[in-house]
Amino acid sequence: MNPAETDQVCPAKIDASCRVPLLALFGGAALWLVIGLFLALLASLTFHAPEMLAGCSFLTYGHLAPAANDLLVYGFAIPAALGVMLWIFARLSQAELVLPLLPVAAANFWHLGVFIGLATILCGRSSGFNWLEFPRAAAILLGVAFVLIAISAVGTFSQRQERELYPSHWFLLAALLWFPWIYSTANLFLVSTWPVRGVAQAVINWWFANNLIFVWLALVGVGVAFYFLPKLAGRPLHSRFYALFAFWTLILFGTWIGIPEGAPVPAWLPTTSAFASFLLIIPLIAIAVIVVKTVWGAKVNCKGGPFCYLKFGITAFILSGLMLIASACPEHGRTVEFTWFGHAQTQLQILGFFAIVICGAIYEILPRVMGFALPFPKFVRLQHWLFMLGTVLLVGTLAVGGVQQGLKLYSPDAAMLALRFSTLGWAAFLLGSLLFAANIFVMTMKWKLALAKTVIAYIKSPLASSEVKP
Numbered sequence: 001m002n003p004a005e006t007d008q009v010c011p012a013k014i015d016a017s018c019r020v021p022l023l024a025l026f027g028g029a030a031l032w033l034v035i036g037l038f039l040a041l042l043a044s045l046t047f048h049a050p051e052m053l054a055g056c057s058f059l060t061y062g063h064l065a066p067a068a069n070d071l072l073v074y075g076f077a078i079p080a081a082l083g084v085m086l087w088i089f090a091r092l093s094q095a096e097l098v099l100p101l102l103p104v105a106a107a108n109f110w111h112l113g114v115f116i117g118l119a120t121i122l123c124g125r126s127s128g129f130n131w132l133e134f135p136r137a138a139a140i141l142l143g144v145a146f147v148l149i150a151i152s153a154v155g156t157f158s159q160r161q162e163r164e165l166y167p168s169h170w171f172l173l174a175a176l177l178w179f180p181w182i183y184s185t186a187n188l189f190l191v192s193t194w195p196v197r198g199v200a201q202a203v204i205n206w207w208f209a210n211n212l213i214f215v216w217l218a219l220v221g222v223g224v225a226f227y228f229l230p231k232l233a234g235r236p237l238h239s240r241f242y243a244l245f246a247f248w249t250l251i252l253f254g255t256w257i258g259i260p261e262g263a264p265v266p267a268w269l270p271t272t273s274a275f276a277s278f279l280l281i282i283p284l285i286a287i288a289v290i291v292v293k294t295v296w297g298a299k300v301n302c303k304g305g306p307f308c309y310l311k312f313g314i315t316a317f318i319l320s321g322l323m324l325i326a327s328a329c330p331e332h333g334r335t336v337e338f339t340w341f342g343h344a345q346t347q348l349q350i351l352g353f354f355a356i357v358i359c360g361a362i363y364e365i366l367p368r369v370m371g372f373a374l375p376f377p378k379f380v381r382l383q384h385w386l387f388m389l390g391t392v393l394l395v396g397t398l399a400v401g402g403v404q405q406g407l408k409l410y411s412p413d414a415a416m417l418a419l420r421f422s423t424l425g426w427a428a429f430l431l432g433s434l435l436f437a438a439n440i441f442v443m444t445m446k447w448k449l450a451l452a453k454t455v456i457a458y459i460k461s462p463l464a465s466s467e468v469k470p
Contacts, residue, residue, distance in 0.1 A: 011091070011368075012371075013096055014096055014097070015087075015368050015369045015371075016369075016371075017090065017096035017097040017100055018086060018087050018100070018369055019447075020104055021083065021097065021100050021107065021152075022086065022087060022365070022366075022369055023440075023444050023447070024103070024104050024107035024108065025079045025082055025086075025103065025107045026079075026083050026362060026366070026440055027441065028079055028110070028111040029075065029076045030076075030080075030433070030440045030441070031437065032071045032072075032075025032076050032079075032111075032114060033071075033072070033075070033355070033433045033436070033437070034433045034437050035071055035075070035118075036067075036068050036069075036070075036076060037072070037426060037429050037433050038430060039064050039067050039068035039071065040065075040069075040072070040426050041423065041426040041427060041430055042059065043064035043065045044419065044422060044423040046060070046064070047061075047416075048419070048420065048423065057124070058122040058123060058124065059122075063121060063122050066121055066126060066130075066133045067118055067122055067133075069131070070117060070118070070121065070131065070133055071114065072350055072351070073131065073350065074113075074117065074142065075111075075114045075118075077217065077350065077354055077355070077358070078110075078146075079107065079110055079111070080362065081175070081224075081354075082103075082149050083103075084220075084224055084358060084362065085153055085172050085175070085176070085220070085224075086103060086149070086153055086156070087365050087369070088168060088172065088223075088224070088227050089153050089156045089157050089172070090156050092160065092166055092168065092169065092227075093157060093159050093160035094160065094161040095159035095160065095161070096156075097152060098156045098158075098159060099151065099155055102148045102149065102152045103148065103152050105148060106144075106149045106152075107145070107149075109141050109148070110141070110142060110146075112141055113134070113137075113138040113140075113141030113142045113145065114134075114138070114142075116134070116135065116137055116138040116141070117133065117135065117138035120133075120134065120135045120138065121133050127190070127191050129190050129191070129201075129205045130205060130209050131208065131213070132186055132187065132190055132191055132205070132208065135191075136191060136192075139183070139187050139191065142183070143184065146179060146180055146183075150176050154176070157169070166227070167223075167226050167237060167244070167247070168223045168227040169223075170243070170244065170247045171219045171222055171223025171226065171247060172219070172220065172223040172224075174219050174247070175216055175219040175223065178211070178215065178216050178219060179212075182207075182208055182211045182212060183208075185208070186204060186205070186207075186208035189204050190205060190208075199264065199265050202263065202264075203259065203269065206260075207255075207258060207259075209258060210254075210257055210258025211254075211255060211258075213346055213350065214254060214257070214258070214320075214324065214349060215250070215251070215254040215255060217354045218250060218254065218349075219250070219251075220358075221313065221314075221353055221354045221357045221358070222246075222250075222287060222314075222317070224357055224358065225310050225313065225314050225357055226243060226290070228306065228310055228360070228361055229295060229307075229314075230294055232298075232300060232306060232307040232310070232364070233294060233295050233298035233300055234298060234299075234300070235295075235298055236294075237290065237294055238289070238293035238294045242286050242290050243290055245283075245286050246286035246287045246290065247283075249282045249286065250280075250283040250287075253279040253280045253283065254276075254280060255276075256272055256273055257280065257324065257328065258273060259272075259273035260327075260333065260337055261330055261333040261334055261337060262333075262334065262337055273328065274328045274329070274330065277325050277327075278328070280321055280324065280325055281322075281325060284318055284321045287314070287317070287318070288314075288318055291311075295307075295311060304380060304382075305363070305380060305381070305384075306360040306361065306363050306364040306380075308360075308384055309356050309357065309359060309360025309361075309363070309384060310360050312384075312388060313353050313356040313357035316352035316356065316391060317349070319348060319352075320348040320349040320352065320353055323341070323344070323345040323348065323399065327341060327342060327345065334406075335403065335406035336402050336403060336405075336406045339403070339405040340398040340405065340418065340419075341398070341399055341402025341403060341405075341406070343402075344394070344395045344396075344398035344399040344402060345395075345399075347394055347395055347398070348391065348395040351390065351394070351395075351429060352387075352391040355387070356384075356387050356391075359436055362436075362440075363380050366439075366440070366443060370443055372443075374439050374443065375438075375439060375442040375443060375446065376435070376438060376439050376442070379435040379436075379438060379439055380439070383432040383435040383436055386428045386429070386432035387428070387429060387432045389425075389428045390426070390427075390428035390429035391425070392425070393421050393422065393425030393428060394422045394425025394426060394428075394429070395425070397417075397418040397419075397421035398419075398422050400418060401417070401418025401419065401422075404418070
């Protein structure tokens with residue numbers, strides 16, 4: 001192997017090439033996560049004290065809830081996922097990140113688009129479509145930013161030393177193609193100057209919401225877990241065939257679900273959606289078998305570290321899929337439709353599964369990229385327990401409250417106790433996100449201070465040498 005090839009596969013150089021792009025993506029994602037969870041907590045408090053924010057029109061539930069949801073997905077989930085994907089592609093390719101300035105510029109475009117979208121929603125100028133509340137200007141910025149990051153990711157992928165693809169490649173490459181397709185299509189038909197009319201609007205909105213919240217988050221979360229779990233467990237990933245089978249069945253069946261049983265659409269649409277939901281049990285079983293056989297018997301001291309994050313996140317994903325299947329069953333679907341049960345399943349997918357998996361991956365990546373340990377290592381374990389507690393309080397109570405609502409004919413009073421406990425769940429998630437942001441921001445500041453000292457020493461070094469007498 002020549003020296004050039006040796007430099008290409010050096011892990012330290014690969015990590016260094018990813019440092020600035022990842023800090024730009026992770027830093028903004030951590031900030032939006034804190035703000036999004038704070039807005040979600042305020043939205044939950046409006047059920048207990050409606051008069052508390054009644055004087056502020058931009059802080060009513062109709063503004064706070066969509067703003068919080070969009071910040072959790074567009075502000076945190078997607079940029080954090082893109083940063084993790086860039087690092088994984090660079091490591092699997094054994095090559096430095098291609099065009100590293102593109103992700104840095106894209107991160108600024110992305111965060112600017114999220115800020116514009118947040119301001120638009122709070123000002124009451126939302127589009128009115130779930131998960132598409134951002135205006136066209138913000139959507140264009142997000143689209144451009146995603147394409148720039150995808151160019152860097154694909155360029156890095158093309159530099160790989162081994163031509164055989166790892167299972168994580170399948171999931172993450174599909175996610176790179178999936179988001180621009182579904183996001184541009186939904187904006188074209190729903191938010192453009194000439195949108196579609198009639199019942200097609202609702203169908204397209206359900207299609208996009210399901211593909212974004214379930215399919216896209218699943219592709220990224222499972223792909224990241226399939227990369228880190230074998231490395232942390234010290235064992236190879238169980239059965240590439242199972243992984244390929246889970247990948248194709250997830251894409252095949254996952255894209256058809258999401259249309260509720262009582263939707264005012266042609267009957268074949270909810271029927272097809274329900275049937276595809278039942279078949280979703282196939283990829284869920286395959287993923288569960290892969291994870292269990294990969295981590296079973298692994299002698300890893302967990303203690304609330306990234307390994308625990310990933311195991312809990314995958315478990316939450318399986319439970320989220322089972323909740324989705326249960327809600328698609330005609331008998332049970334009519335009971336939990338228009339209740340808090342669907343909201344519980346969505347938050348389990350976003351926070352219980354995706355956020356926990358991505359946070360665990362970031363905690364594993366950052367020390368490697370920065371070259372020094374986390375400033376608050378105890379925060380990692382504390383955040384894990386807070387996120388677990390938040391998942392139980394938020395998702396568990398809302399799911400139970402939703403079933404009670406359905407059994408009592410959608411009575412709003414049936415879920416009041418569940419709403420009170422769910423507020424505690426939001427508070428637990430918010431505290432955990434503050435610990436997560438503290439680690440990222442302190443690491444960034446330490447790196448910037450070290451960089452500034454290096455630059456100052458470099459500037460002063462010629463002056464010092466000139467003052468030395470011969």
